[in-house]
Amino acid sequence: MLEQHPVPRRTLLSGALSTAALAATGPSLLAGCTDSGGTPNTAVNNADVKLPTYTPYAGAKPDFPGNAEGLLDAFSGYPNPAPQAFPAPPGKGGQVSAFVLTGAPVPPSVDQNPFWQELNKRLNVDLKLTITPGGDMPVKFAALVAGDDLPDFIVPALFTPSGLGAGIANLPAWLSAKCQDLSPYLSGDAVKEYPFLANIPSAAWKQCVYNGGIYGLPVPRGVGGTLMFRRDDLFAQLKANPDPASYAEFRDVCKAVTDPRASRWAATTGALMYFVQHMVGVPNRWRLDGGKLTHAAETEQFRKALADVLQLVKDGYAHPDSNIANAPVKKWFNAGNTVLNPDRYTAWPQYYAENVAGPGFDIGGMRPPRYDGGGFAGTWQSEPTNNFTALKKADAGKIKDLLAIANWLAAPFGTQEWLFRRFGVEGVHYTMSNGGPAQTQAGITETALGIRYIVDAPDAIFIPGNAAATRKSYEYQKSIIPTSVKDPTVGYFSDAWSRKRAALDTILNTYQTDILSGRKPLSAWDDAVKEWRQGGGDEVRGQFQDQLA
């Protein structure tokens, strides 16, 4: 429909780009870069890449230890005093530029931002940041690439303004043409020169592999992913069952907590859809069965979830304004307009920070039961990274300087550097209370520089000043990780997916909303799947299947 002749175009494109790559790297023969950049991005080539040797850093001892399955370390309080990991600043002066995103309001510029000035001092470089709000990323990134005036660190686009993942067309070809293959510096034991980069788990590094090389630095995240947050204080007050054992019981819970006259509903339509899909066993994006991929939207289970949620909506358990754009779902949850809300585990501290319900405020995670009872359903794992950052092509000296800075930016939880990076300077940007930093207003506005999206230390569970909530978050993750389900395509690259992801997700989202709000009949889902397949879904499936075979 939108794509007239995808295959010839792609061939044409990659051809043009690798010629450009050869022209760029050929005559100057960059030091440390023995590869011409012409290696195609195939599963075989990528499987050969020797990932950086994982060397865990023995830093602060967690109160609740994580494990290799993806459970994160949890800390009740921040080590005090926090040890300093770097005796001297990592930088050698000069300028370092980066294109980063932020989810918070864009902070003041460097001349009016004491945190940024202090960061420059501690890094001993002049950090030039182009900070872009998440929603503007795809457009700004396209402009950046088109303008070809690249900074040293580049965070590729992540999300469209509607919050859907933004694909980056021809990413591997662009990486190969413009960005540095970091393999010579990081592959295998070479990474040991940068101990905090070596501290990042292999699953995260795998997400940075393209064209048979390591083309970026990962921002690792726990695979615990999204969970159904539950207002435990309200559940107790309403005497509702916090742990329904089947779909029927879950419906009873929805009924018990909903009271429109008190402006209280169980959850938004989207939240119910998210949760019921788990109960009926919809796969995590794709199901791999005998080398064949089936997309979640194509499964019978998805239709069943759709029909059940439609009934829940009709029964009046969903927030009636669920479908408005930019619905303030977090606010509704905090205000008690909804009592269930799915969110990433990283949001846990935020709910406490924005609590309006008083000291009784208490949240937990609700595990999805199996539809017909008999234990809990598996939850969906999230990707092991938030994003990755590419480095502009440069000579070996410059790349080593940049990696030294990245190493500082990856100093792990428990160090003074981590505390400074996240929270700023004590007394100015935060104060210590109950063993954790509490941000001041200056801290909130000045520290959101987006440097945490250049590279980051492995994540930890830490809800500042609230040991009980930290414990609860840890226990929840511990309970779900063993049965959590992985997306079989994570770690593989499909060019069609990278380009059409936003459009494909939009097709399904639009139909889902139309059906759940009663604007279209349930049977319209057939059209959704048809449109999705023709719009590129089948092409994406084929590309992933070829690699998984």
Add this chain to the structure above:
Amino acid sequence: MTVPTQTPVGRTSPPPHGSPAPPPAASRRPPWWRRLAADRVLVLAALPGVAALLLFHYLPWLGNVIAFKDYQPYLGILDSPWVGLANFAVIVDGDPQFLNALANTLLITALQVLIVFPAPIALALLLDSLISERLKRLAQSILYLPHFLSWVIVVAIFQQMFGNAGLLNSALRAQGLATIDVISNPELFKLLVTSQVLWKDAGWATILFLAALARIDLELYEAAAVDGAGRWRQLWHVTLPGLRGLIVLLLILRLGDTLSVGFEQIILQEPAVGRQASEVLDTYVFNHAVLAADWGQGAAVGLVKGVLGVLLVLGANKLAHRFGERGIYQR
């Protein structure tokens, strides 16, 4: 540069210098460079503005060439491959979603021209009839205020007031009454967006009309009153004729961007009512071209929209000339 055959009147003709020049020499205009030199100060003063206009308004037009290309940001405009008219296929073949967006656009445009356009005229007349200056100022301030709110805020206010969990419906619920679905009702959507525009901008748009009203000669009213004309006849025979030139001018300008019916306002409310009811040309471009990174197609639809806008302006202007009005420029 061609020299017009007619001698224009006004500033561009050279000053007479007071010299007794012979008549044939006066009728022959000096060459263009001589005239340019004579006006060099004015020309120099205009240069920065013209340069800015060329650089930021005309040069980017060249980018429209991607409507005929398979534009890829990595390749740039020049190196992207040509695809002929392939990007115009959705328009020529009549993609049902495109036609739906076109129909929605035209319907909303019609509502806006019929309801939103005359509203400020009526409002200005009402304001003008207020005798107390203080009351008038107060009313004006209150009416101007919404203009300064961004669409995000306006839409949020409407959702807070009329949402299904908003002020109105919460109050109805508390009284045990049936609720009214305003913001997620596809049938009401076009009226909803129209009333939002009305609330936001009707007050602001009165400014021009108030200025025009102040310019009408009071003696005309007195003369009309002497001739026995009541309020309505004065309105019909004095006030409205006094506003006619401005009304025609604004209507023509409005027609120029008639196919732009508010991208932000509509995309913000699309999820609540669905695409069938809400998609207009601008959001169609966003949903089908920008999201899919199909820039060429987006440019193609935008180009067609722009051409239609120019045709509408020229057509409306011609019509205005027929009726003896000045329009946006003179013949």
